[in-house]
Amino acid sequence: MSNPAPGKPTPLLQLSGVQKQWPGRPHPALNGLDLTVAEGRILGLLGPNGAGKTTLLSVLMGLTPADAGRFELDGQPLDRRRTALRRIAGLVPQHIALYPSLSGQQNLDFFAGLLWRHPRERQRAVDRCAAIADLGEALNYRVEQYSGGQKRRLNLAVGLLGEPRLLLLDEPTVGIDPQSRHFILESIRRLCRDEGMTVIHTTHYMEEVEQLCDDVAIMDEGRVLLNDSLDQALRQARALGRLQLRLEGSAPNSLLAALRKEGIVVEAVRDHELSLSLAECNLSLSAITELIEAQQQVISTLRFGASLETLFLSLTGRALRE
Numbered sequence: 001m002s003n004p005a006p007g008k009p010t011p012l013l014q015l016s017g018v019q020k021q022w023p024g025r026p027h028p029a030l031n032g033l034d035l036t037v038a039e040g041r042i043l044g045l046l047g048p049n050g051a052g053k054t055t056l057l058s059v060l061m062g063l064t065p066a067d068a069g070r071f072e073l074d075g076q077p078l079d080r081r082r083t084a085l086r087r088i089a090g091l092v093p094q095h096i097a098l099y100p101s102l103s104g105q106q107n108l109d110f111f112a113g114l115l116w117r118h119p120r121e122r123q124r125a126v127d128r129c130a131a132i133a134d135l136g137e138a139l140n141y142r143v144e145q146y147s148g149g150q151k152r153r154l155n156l157a158v159g160l161l162g163e164p165r166l167l168l169l170d171e172p173t174v175g176i177d178p179q180s181r182h183f184i185l186e187s188i189r190r191l192c193r194d195e196g197m198t199v200i201h202t203t204h205y206m207e208e209v210e211q212l213c214d215d216v217a218i219m220d221e222g223r224v225l226l227n228d229s230l231d232q233a234l235r236q237a238r239a240l241g242r243l244q245l246r247l248e249g250s251a252p253n254s255l256l257a258a259l260r261k262e263g264i265v266v267e268a269v270r271d272h273e274l275s276l277s278l279a280e281c282n283l284s285l286s287a288i289t290e291l292i293e294a295q296q297q298v299i300s301t302l303r304f305g306a307s308l309e310t311l312f313l314s315l316t317g318r319a320l321r322e
Protein backbone atom coordinates (compact mmCIF):
# COMPACT_ATOMS: atom_id res chain seq x y z
CA MET A 1 0.00 0.00 0.00
CA SER A 2 1.31 3.48 -0.79
CA ASN A 3 1.64 5.84 2.16
CA PRO A 4 -1.26 8.25 2.53
CA ALA A 5 -0.57 11.91 1.77
CA PRO A 6 0.44 13.89 4.89
CA GLY A 7 -2.60 15.09 6.83
CA LYS A 8 -4.89 12.71 4.98
CA PRO A 9 -6.55 10.08 7.15
CA THR A 10 -5.49 6.49 6.50
CA PRO A 11 -8.16 4.43 4.78
CA LEU A 12 -9.32 1.44 6.79
CA LEU A 13 -11.61 0.24 4.07
CA GLN A 14 -11.77 0.93 0.35
CA LEU A 15 -14.54 -0.35 -1.88
CA SER A 16 -14.79 0.05 -5.61
CA GLY A 17 -17.32 -1.02 -8.20
CA VAL A 18 -19.42 -2.96 -5.69
CA GLN A 19 -22.42 -4.57 -7.32
CA LYS A 20 -25.32 -6.38 -5.70
CA GLN A 21 -28.56 -7.49 -7.31
CA TRP A 22 -31.19 -9.04 -5.06
CA PRO A 23 -33.08 -11.82 -6.87
CA GLY A 24 -36.36 -10.71 -8.43
CA ARG A 25 -35.62 -6.99 -8.07
CA PRO A 26 -35.73 -4.75 -11.14
CA HIS A 27 -32.70 -2.64 -10.15
CA PRO A 28 -29.43 -3.48 -8.43
CA ALA A 29 -29.31 -2.49 -4.74
CA LEU A 30 -25.61 -1.63 -5.16
CA ASN A 31 -24.65 -0.37 -8.57
CA GLY A 32 -20.92 0.24 -8.94
CA LEU A 33 -20.49 1.66 -5.45
CA ASP A 34 -17.16 3.27 -4.50
CA LEU A 35 -16.48 4.20 -0.89
CA THR A 36 -13.50 5.03 1.30
CA VAL A 37 -13.79 4.70 5.07
CA ALA A 38 -11.01 6.42 6.98
CA GLU A 39 -9.53 4.82 10.09
CA GLY A 40 -10.64 6.22 13.45
CA ARG A 41 -13.28 8.50 11.96
CA ILE A 42 -17.05 8.61 11.90
CA LEU A 43 -18.52 8.38 8.42
CA GLY A 44 -22.13 9.49 8.02
CA LEU A 45 -23.78 7.49 5.27
CA LEU A 46 -26.83 9.40 4.04
CA GLY A 47 -29.35 8.12 1.58
CA PRO A 48 -33.10 7.98 1.00
CA ASN A 49 -35.19 4.84 1.47
CA GLY A 50 -34.00 2.09 -0.83
CA ALA A 51 -30.64 3.74 -1.59
CA GLY A 52 -28.86 0.51 -0.63
CA LYS A 53 -27.45 1.43 2.78
CA THR A 54 -28.62 -1.69 4.62
CA THR A 55 -27.54 -3.87 1.69
CA LEU A 56 -24.08 -2.34 1.91
CA LEU A 57 -23.85 -3.05 5.64
CA SER A 58 -25.02 -6.63 5.04
CA VAL A 59 -22.32 -7.10 2.41
CA LEU A 60 -19.70 -5.66 4.75
CA MET A 61 -20.78 -8.01 7.53
CA GLY A 62 -20.57 -10.98 5.15
CA LEU A 63 -24.31 -11.64 5.60
CA THR A 64 -24.80 -11.61 1.84
CA PRO A 65 -22.12 -11.70 -0.89
CA ALA A 66 -21.57 -8.92 -3.41
CA ASP A 67 -21.83 -9.92 -7.08
CA ALA A 68 -18.78 -7.88 -8.04
CA GLY A 69 -16.42 -5.26 -6.69
CA ARG A 70 -13.05 -4.76 -5.04
CA PHE A 71 -12.66 -4.64 -1.27
CA GLU A 72 -9.50 -3.56 0.54
CA LEU A 73 -8.96 -3.63 4.28
CA ASP A 74 -5.80 -1.85 5.50
CA GLY A 75 -4.70 -1.73 1.87
CA GLN A 76 -4.95 -5.51 1.47
CA PRO A 77 -7.43 -7.02 -0.98
CA LEU A 78 -10.25 -9.10 0.46
CA ASP A 79 -12.20 -11.91 -1.13
CA ARG A 80 -15.56 -10.31 -1.99
CA ARG A 81 -17.42 -13.52 -1.23
CA ARG A 82 -16.02 -13.62 2.29
CA THR A 83 -15.17 -10.05 3.05
CA ALA A 84 -13.77 -11.13 6.43
CA LEU A 85 -14.98 -7.92 7.97
CA ARG A 86 -17.08 -9.85 10.42
CA ARG A 87 -13.85 -10.40 12.36
CA ILE A 88 -13.34 -6.70 12.89
CA ALA A 89 -16.84 -5.25 12.57
CA GLY A 90 -19.83 -4.98 14.89
CA LEU A 91 -23.30 -4.34 13.50
CA VAL A 92 -26.03 -2.42 15.27
CA PRO A 93 -29.04 -3.32 13.14
CA GLN A 94 -31.90 -1.02 12.24
CA HIS A 95 -34.45 -3.29 13.88
CA ILE A 96 -33.97 -4.04 17.55
CA ALA A 97 -32.30 -7.44 17.75
CA LEU A 98 -32.82 -8.35 21.40
CA TYR A 99 -34.70 -11.07 23.25
CA PRO A 100 -37.70 -9.26 24.76
CA SER A 101 -38.41 -11.82 27.47
CA LEU A 102 -34.83 -11.73 28.77
CA SER A 103 -33.42 -8.94 30.91
CA GLY A 104 -30.86 -6.51 29.53
CA GLN A 105 -28.17 -8.32 31.50
CA GLN A 106 -29.25 -11.71 30.17
CA ASN A 107 -29.19 -10.36 26.61
CA LEU A 108 -25.64 -9.11 27.10
CA ASP A 109 -24.56 -12.43 28.65
CA PHE A 110 -26.17 -14.40 25.83
CA PHE A 111 -24.66 -12.41 22.93
CA ALA A 112 -21.26 -12.22 24.62
CA GLY A 113 -21.38 -16.02 24.92
CA LEU A 114 -21.59 -16.24 21.12
CA LEU A 115 -18.51 -14.05 20.69
CA TRP A 116 -16.15 -14.91 23.52
CA ARG A 117 -15.13 -18.39 24.61
CA HIS A 118 -13.06 -17.53 27.64
CA PRO A 119 -15.27 -16.65 30.66
CA ARG A 120 -12.95 -13.87 31.78
CA GLU A 121 -12.97 -12.21 28.34
CA ARG A 122 -16.72 -12.67 28.14
CA GLN A 123 -17.25 -11.02 31.54
CA ARG A 124 -14.97 -8.13 30.63
CA ALA A 125 -16.93 -7.49 27.41
CA VAL A 126 -20.27 -7.68 29.25
CA ASP A 127 -19.15 -5.30 32.00
CA ARG A 128 -17.75 -2.83 29.50
CA CYS A 129 -20.89 -2.84 27.37
CA ALA A 130 -23.22 -2.69 30.39
CA ALA A 131 -21.32 0.45 31.40
CA ILE A 132 -21.75 1.88 27.88
CA ALA A 133 -25.52 1.18 27.90
CA ASP A 134 -25.68 2.83 31.34
CA LEU A 135 -29.14 1.46 32.08
CA GLY A 136 -28.74 1.32 35.87
CA GLU A 137 -31.36 -0.83 37.58
CA ALA A 138 -33.18 -1.35 34.27
CA LEU A 139 -30.44 -3.74 33.21
CA ASN A 140 -32.22 -6.32 35.37
CA TYR A 141 -35.67 -5.68 33.87
CA ARG A 142 -37.06 -7.62 30.95
CA VAL A 143 -36.37 -5.87 27.64
CA GLU A 144 -40.10 -5.90 26.77
CA GLN A 145 -40.53 -3.39 29.61
CA TYR A 146 -37.94 -1.00 28.13
CA SER A 147 -38.70 2.31 26.45
CA GLY A 148 -37.68 2.71 22.80
CA GLY A 149 -34.60 4.66 23.92
CA GLN A 150 -33.51 2.01 26.42
CA LYS A 151 -33.84 -0.68 23.76
CA ARG A 152 -31.71 1.36 21.37
CA ARG A 153 -29.05 1.80 24.06
CA LEU A 154 -28.91 -1.92 24.69
CA ASN A 155 -28.95 -2.63 20.95
CA LEU A 156 -25.87 -0.43 20.63
CA ALA A 157 -24.15 -2.12 23.59
CA VAL A 158 -24.74 -5.57 22.06
CA GLY A 159 -23.13 -4.38 18.81
CA LEU A 160 -20.05 -3.42 20.82
CA LEU A 161 -19.62 -6.75 22.64
CA GLY A 162 -17.04 -8.01 20.14
CA GLU A 163 -14.91 -4.89 20.74
CA PRO A 164 -15.09 -4.06 17.03
CA ARG A 165 -12.55 -1.97 15.19
CA LEU A 166 -15.30 -0.95 12.79
CA LEU A 167 -18.82 -0.24 14.05
CA LEU A 168 -21.68 -0.32 11.56
CA LEU A 169 -24.72 1.58 12.75
CA ASP A 170 -27.92 1.20 10.78
CA GLU A 171 -30.10 4.15 11.77
CA PRO A 172 -29.40 3.76 15.49
CA THR A 173 -31.54 6.69 16.63
CA VAL A 174 -34.76 6.14 14.70
CA GLY A 175 -37.89 6.94 16.68
CA ILE A 176 -36.35 7.73 20.06
CA ASP A 177 -36.58 10.62 22.48
CA PRO A 178 -34.01 13.45 22.22
CA GLN A 179 -32.30 12.46 25.48
CA SER A 180 -31.61 8.90 24.36
CA ARG A 181 -30.55 10.15 20.95
CA HIS A 182 -28.08 12.49 22.62
CA PHE A 183 -26.83 9.65 24.81
CA ILE A 184 -26.27 7.36 21.83
CA LEU A 185 -24.50 10.00 19.76
CA GLU A 186 -22.28 10.94 22.70
CA SER A 187 -21.39 7.27 23.30
CA ILE A 188 -20.39 6.87 19.66
CA ARG A 189 -18.31 10.02 19.75
CA ARG A 190 -16.54 8.91 22.92
CA LEU A 191 -15.78 5.43 21.58
CA CYS A 192 -14.34 6.90 18.44
CA ARG A 193 -12.26 9.49 20.29
CA ASP A 194 -11.01 7.31 23.16
CA GLU A 195 -10.60 3.98 21.43
CA GLY A 196 -9.92 5.00 17.85
CA MET A 197 -12.92 3.02 16.64
CA THR A 198 -14.05 3.60 13.05
CA VAL A 199 -17.78 4.10 12.54
CA ILE A 200 -20.15 3.97 9.59
CA HIS A 201 -23.32 5.67 10.72
CA THR A 202 -26.25 5.36 8.32
CA THR A 203 -29.05 7.79 8.92
CA HIS A 204 -31.78 9.90 7.39
CA TYR A 205 -31.00 12.72 9.79
CA MET A 206 -28.74 15.31 8.17
CA GLU A 207 -28.40 17.22 11.43
CA GLU A 208 -27.05 14.09 13.12
CA VAL A 209 -24.34 13.84 10.48
CA GLU A 210 -23.52 17.50 10.91
CA GLN A 211 -23.26 17.10 14.69
CA LEU A 212 -21.41 13.83 14.87
CA CYS A 213 -19.53 12.85 11.75
CA ASP A 214 -16.04 13.60 10.47
CA ASP A 215 -16.80 12.40 6.96
CA VAL A 216 -19.90 12.03 4.88
CA ALA A 217 -21.01 9.84 2.00
CA ILE A 218 -24.20 10.56 0.09
CA MET A 219 -25.73 7.52 -1.51
CA ASP A 220 -28.55 7.11 -4.00
CA GLU A 221 -29.69 4.24 -6.21
CA GLY A 222 -26.84 1.99 -5.15
CA ARG A 223 -24.05 4.47 -5.76
CA VAL A 224 -22.05 6.92 -3.69
CA LEU A 225 -22.40 10.40 -5.16
CA LEU A 226 -20.17 12.17 -2.67
CA ASN A 227 -17.55 10.85 -0.23
CA ASP A 228 -15.63 13.56 1.53
CA SER A 229 -14.85 15.15 4.85
CA LEU A 230 -17.82 16.87 6.48
CA ASP A 231 -15.97 20.19 6.24
CA GLN A 232 -15.51 19.82 2.50
CA ALA A 233 -19.11 18.71 2.01
CA LEU A 234 -20.38 21.66 4.01
CA ARG A 235 -18.12 23.98 2.04
CA GLN A 236 -19.65 22.58 -1.12
CA ALA A 237 -23.11 22.99 0.39
CA ARG A 238 -22.31 26.52 1.42
CA ALA A 239 -21.50 27.39 -2.16
CA LEU A 240 -25.12 26.59 -2.87
CA GLY A 241 -26.41 28.45 0.10
CA ARG A 242 -27.69 31.61 1.63
CA LEU A 243 -27.47 32.94 5.13
CA GLN A 244 -30.49 34.93 6.28
CA LEU A 245 -29.88 37.12 9.28
CA ARG A 246 -32.03 39.37 11.38
CA LEU A 247 -30.22 41.87 13.57
CA GLU A 248 -31.62 43.75 16.53
CA GLY A 249 -30.60 47.03 14.89
CA SER A 250 -30.08 48.05 11.28
CA ALA A 251 -26.85 46.93 9.64
CA PRO A 252 -24.16 49.64 9.63
CA ASN A 253 -21.93 50.07 6.59
CA SER A 254 -18.92 48.99 8.67
CA LEU A 255 -20.57 45.58 9.13
CA LEU A 256 -21.29 45.24 5.41
CA ALA A 257 -17.68 46.13 4.64
CA ALA A 258 -16.38 43.59 7.17
CA LEU A 259 -18.55 40.88 5.62
CA ARG A 260 -17.45 41.74 2.08
CA LYS A 261 -13.83 41.66 3.17
CA GLU A 262 -14.32 37.96 3.99
CA GLY A 263 -15.73 37.21 0.54
CA ILE A 264 -19.35 37.26 1.73
CA VAL A 265 -21.69 38.69 -0.89
CA VAL A 266 -24.36 40.90 0.64
CA GLU A 267 -27.27 40.19 -1.66
CA ALA A 268 -29.97 42.16 0.08
CA VAL A 269 -30.36 44.46 3.07
CA ARG A 270 -33.92 45.14 4.22
CA ASP A 271 -34.50 46.89 7.56
CA HIS A 272 -32.82 44.62 10.05
CA GLU A 273 -32.56 41.72 7.63
CA LEU A 274 -29.59 40.63 5.60
CA SER A 275 -29.36 38.03 2.91
CA LEU A 276 -25.81 36.77 2.38
CA SER A 277 -24.27 34.43 -0.14
CA LEU A 278 -21.34 32.39 1.18
CA ALA A 279 -20.13 30.88 -2.08
CA GLU A 280 -16.76 32.64 -1.95
CA CYS A 281 -16.32 32.65 1.81
CA ASN A 282 -14.23 30.17 3.77
CA LEU A 283 -15.39 31.09 7.26
CA SER A 284 -17.41 28.68 9.36
CA LEU A 285 -20.87 29.70 10.45
CA SER A 286 -19.64 30.36 13.99
CA ALA A 287 -16.77 32.51 12.67
CA ILE A 288 -19.31 34.58 10.71
CA THR A 289 -21.47 35.13 13.79
CA GLU A 290 -18.36 36.10 15.77
CA LEU A 291 -17.43 38.56 13.06
CA ILE A 292 -20.90 40.13 13.24
CA GLU A 293 -20.83 40.28 17.02
CA ALA A 294 -17.36 41.83 16.91
CA GLN A 295 -19.07 44.69 15.05
CA GLN A 296 -21.30 45.20 18.11
CA GLN A 297 -24.32 43.76 16.35
CA VAL A 298 -26.78 41.44 18.05
CA ILE A 299 -28.20 38.64 15.93
CA SER A 300 -31.84 37.94 16.72
CA THR A 301 -32.38 35.14 14.18
CA LEU A 302 -30.15 33.28 11.80
CA ARG A 303 -31.21 30.85 9.11
CA PHE A 304 -28.74 29.02 6.99
CA GLY A 305 -30.31 27.91 3.75
CA ALA A 306 -27.58 25.50 2.75
CA SER A 307 -26.88 22.35 4.58
CA LEU A 308 -26.24 18.77 3.66
CA GLU A 309 -29.93 18.75 2.74
CA THR A 310 -29.27 21.33 -0.01
CA LEU A 311 -26.24 19.41 -1.18
CA PHE A 312 -28.19 16.19 -1.18
CA LEU A 313 -30.93 17.81 -3.22
CA SER A 314 -28.47 19.16 -5.76
CA LEU A 315 -26.75 15.76 -6.12
CA THR A 316 -29.80 13.53 -6.28
CA GLY A 317 -32.49 15.89 -7.51
CA ARG A 318 -34.78 14.98 -4.61
CA ALA A 319 -35.17 15.56 -0.92
CA LEU A 320 -33.93 12.95 1.55
CA ARG A 321 -37.28 12.53 3.25
CA GLU A 322 -39.45 12.59 0.14
Ligand SMILES: Nc1ncnc2c1ncn2[C@@H]1O[C@H](COP(=O)(O)OP(=O)(O)OP(=O)(O)O)[C@@H](O)[C@H]1O
Nearest residue numbers: 022023025029047048049050051052053054055056
Ligand atom coordinates in the same frame (compact mmCIF):
# COMPACT_ATOMS: atom_id res chain seq x y z
N1 LIG B 1 -33.15 -9.16 1.54
C1 LIG B 1 -33.58 -8.53 0.44
N2 LIG B 1 -34.18 -9.21 -0.55
C2 LIG B 1 -34.62 -8.58 -1.68
N3 LIG B 1 -34.47 -7.25 -1.88
C3 LIG B 1 -33.89 -6.53 -0.93
C4 LIG B 1 -33.40 -7.12 0.28
N4 LIG B 1 -32.86 -6.13 1.04
C5 LIG B 1 -33.01 -4.99 0.32
N5 LIG B 1 -33.61 -5.23 -0.85
C6 LIG B 1 -33.89 -4.24 -1.90
O1 LIG B 1 -32.68 -3.54 -2.19
C7 LIG B 1 -32.91 -2.15 -2.39
C8 LIG B 1 -32.07 -1.35 -1.39
O2 LIG B 1 -32.62 -1.58 -0.07
P1 LIG B 1 -31.85 -1.25 1.26
O3 LIG B 1 -32.66 -1.76 2.41
O4 LIG B 1 -30.44 -1.71 1.16
O5 LIG B 1 -31.89 0.35 1.23
P2 LIG B 1 -31.72 1.38 2.43
O6 LIG B 1 -30.95 2.53 1.86
O7 LIG B 1 -31.15 0.72 3.63
O8 LIG B 1 -33.22 1.82 2.70
P3 LIG B 1 -33.91 2.23 4.12
O9 LIG B 1 -33.40 3.60 4.44
O10 LIG B 1 -35.37 2.23 3.76
O11 LIG B 1 -33.55 1.21 5.13
C9 LIG B 1 -34.41 -1.96 -2.22
O12 LIG B 1 -34.99 -2.00 -3.51
C10 LIG B 1 -34.84 -3.14 -1.40
O13 LIG B 1 -36.17 -3.49 -1.66
